[in-house]
Every structure is written in C-alpha cells, then in structure tokens.
Amino acid sequence: MPKLKKKREALPSLNYTTRGFRLKDSKLCLAGGIALTVVWSRDLPSVPSSVRVYRDAVGHWWASFVVTTTVEPLPATGAVIGIDWGVKETATTTSDIHDLPHAQHGKNAAKALAKYQRRMARRKPPKGKPASNGYKRAKRQTAKLHRKVADQRTDTARKWAKQVVREHDAIAVEDFRPRFLAKTTMARKAADAAIGATKRALIEMGCKHARTVHLVNPAHTTMDCSHCMTRAKHALPLGMRTYTCTACGVSSPRDKNSAHVMLIRAGLVPG
Ligand SMILES: [Zn+2]
Structure with a gap:
C-alpha cells in the first residue's frame, strides 16, 4: 500500500504564481522580500507564469518555472517505427538499428547502494529520538x-x-504501465524504471518535434501474429524467444513480432 507522508516529514516545496515572484537582474525575488541567486541551466523561452521552489532528497534547492514552449518541427522522413518494451532489451523496435539494450545503470550502482542502505539501517534512530x-x-x-x-x-x-x-x-509505442514495482526482483524493478524513463523521454521528444506518438494498448501483443493478425490460443511462455504462428506458420523473434503488432494496431503499416 502507498505510505502517506506526514507534512513535517515531507520535503519543503513552495509555489508562487504571477504576483508572488519577479525576475530582476537574473535574481529570483519571492514574496516577502526574499531574493535568491539562481544558477540558470538555460534561458527561459518565455515569461514564466509560475515557479515552484523546492528541495530534493539530496538537499539541493531547485526553481522550476512554468513557461510556454515552442514546437520545433523536424523535416519529414516518411518512416514509421513500432516499439515494444522489455527487460533484457529496454526497447525492441521494427527497425534493426534502433533497438535499445538495457543499460544496467541500476546494477552498476547496486553494490554501493546496498552499502549505504546497510549504514542507514545500522544507524537508524530509535522511535521518537532525533536522527544522528x-x-x-x-x-x-x-x-x-x-x-x-x-x-x-x-x-x-x-x-x-x-x-x-x-x-x-x-x-x-506500447503503453507500458509498471506492474512489477511492488513485488518482484531488483532486475525487474530496474527494467521498469528504465522503461518508464525511456517512454517519458520519447513522448516529450515527440511532442517537442511535432511527431505523432501512438500509445498502444499492450493487451495480447505477445499473442498476436504480426503477419496475419491471428491471436494464438495461449500466451507465449516468457522463456520462448521465438513466436511461431499456428495459422500462417510464420515465425519471428518474439519481441520483434510484438513491435510489429504495435505498428499494425496504430494503423501505421506502410502500404
Ligand atoms: Zn500468422
């Protein structure tokens, strides 16, 4: 079950709308006569309508502005792509050169993370006592x-x-919703996180450059044949890496088949 955060334990976060803040000589002036020096990551594309000032878990303070963005269209290419998410390959696509292998960022940090978490457990303050x-x-x-x-x-x-x-x-693209977060192994959780980040980036990038992004319902994608669209009677066991259609006999790698099914379901098949 999700744990509710108590207000006094939550990280500080402050919202200001138009009349509550002002930008002056690249300083951020907040209501109440507070002037902040900001390290700008980039120029604001338009006049901001609001700002959120917050502290993250690391202890850094951030200012996040709401601005209107501009779409930067890219030249048309005439190509379409279907994308399927997975554990071993974060993304399997209908194009051979665009597959994205799982980068293992979580795995590389796991050892150090375990060390710090052990440290936290050992130094955990007794109930009602302040933390050391x-x-x-x-x-x-x-x-x-x-x-x-x-x-x-x-x-x-x-x-x-x-x-x-x-x-x-x-x-x-498969409209992936993480299902394993609560109950399964570290590998699954890391894969879920990688897929989540990748899907988010893809949608953002698609909007920015005026591309059409179809979110496809993932139900039965591993059971459909991308050649004749016949649905298999049973779900393919996870260990089986090749999909062989019982109706038309065509067999293809399982994830490539799913990526093609995404294309067909979104109505994007060329010709
Ligand atoms: Zn078939």
Missing part, C-alpha cells in the same frame, strides 16, 4: 546515488529518443 548526524549522512549518500542512477537513465533515454524522433514521422 551519521544517519543523516548515510541517508544523503543513498539519495545522491539514487539521483545519479535516475540522471543516467534520463540521459540514455533522451539520446535514444532524439534519434528515434529525428528519423521517424510516426511512432507506435
């Missing part, structure tokens, strides 16, 4: 590592999404 400095330090190290892995995932996802969006006019 050692506990706080370990907590911050854990948060830092989590952030690093998340940043790495976003980076990989964005680079891949940019390439896919640049080279295709329309994208049919």
Whole structure:
C-alpha cells in the first residue's frame, strides 16, 4: 500500500504564481522580500507564469518555472517505427538499428547502494529520538546515488529518443504501465524504471518535434501474429524467444513480432 507522508516529514516545496515572484537582474525575488541567486541551466523561452521552489532528497534547492514552449518541427522522413518494451532489451523496435539494450545503470550502482542502505539501517534512530548526524549522512549518500542512477537513465533515454524522433514521422509505442514495482526482483524493478524513463523521454521528444506518438494498448501483443493478425490460443511462455504462428506458420523473434503488432494496431503499416 502507498505510505502517506506526514507534512513535517515531507520535503519543503513552495509555489508562487504571477504576483508572488519577479525576475530582476537574473535574481529570483519571492514574496516577502526574499531574493535568491539562481544558477540558470538555460534561458527561459518565455515569461514564466509560475515557479515552484523546492528541495530534493539530496538537499539541493531547485526553481522550476512554468513557461510556454515552442514546437520545433523536424523535416519529414516518411518512416514509421513500432516499439515494444522489455527487460533484457529496454526497447525492441521494427527497425534493426534502433533497438535499445538495457543499460544496467541500476546494477552498476547496486553494490554501493546496498552499502549505504546497510549504514542507514545500522544507524537508524530509535522511535521518537532525533536522527544522528551519521544517519543523516548515510541517508544523503543513498539519495545522491539514487539521483545519479535516475540522471543516467534520463540521459540514455533522451539520446535514444532524439534519434528515434529525428528519423521517424510516426511512432507506435506500447503503453507500458509498471506492474512489477511492488513485488518482484531488483532486475525487474530496474527494467521498469528504465522503461518508464525511456517512454517519458520519447513522448516529450515527440511532442517537442511535432511527431505523432501512438500509445498502444499492450493487451495480447505477445499473442498476436504480426503477419496475419491471428491471436494464438495461449500466451507465449516468457522463456520462448521465438513466436511461431499456428495459422500462417510464420515465425519471428518474439519481441520483434510484438513491435510489429504495435505498428499494425496504430494503423501505421506502410502500404
Ligand atoms: Zn500468422
């Protein structure tokens, strides 16, 4: 079950709308005479309508502005692509050169993460007692590592999404919802997180460059034949890597078959 956060334990976050903040000489002035020096990551594309100032788990403060964005259309390519998500390959596509292998960012950090989490457990304050400095330090190290892995995932996802969006006019992608988060192994959780980040990046990039992104309902995609669209009677066991159609006899790698089914369901099959 999701755990409710108590207000005094939640991280600070402040919202200001038009009349509550002002930008002056690249400083952010908030209501109540607070002037903040901001390290700008980039120029604002338009006048911001609101700002959220918040602190993250690592202890850094951020200012996030709401602005109107502009669409930057890319030249048409005439190509379409179908994408299926998975554990071993984060994305399997109908194009051979656009497959994205799972980057294992979580796995590489797992050892250090376990160390910091052990440290936190050992220094855990007794109930009702304030946390020790050692506990706080370990907590911050854990948060830092989590952030690093998340940043790495976003980076990989964005680079891949940019390439896919640049080279295709329309994208049919499995509308993946993480199902395993609560109950299964680390590998599954990492795969879920990688898929989530990649799907998010793809949708964002598609919107930015005026491409059509179709979100396809994932039900039965592993059971349909991409050649004749006949549905198999039984779901393919996870260990079986090849899909062989009982109706037309065509066999293809399982994930490639699913990626093709995405294309067909989105109505994007060329010819
Ligand atoms: Zn078939």
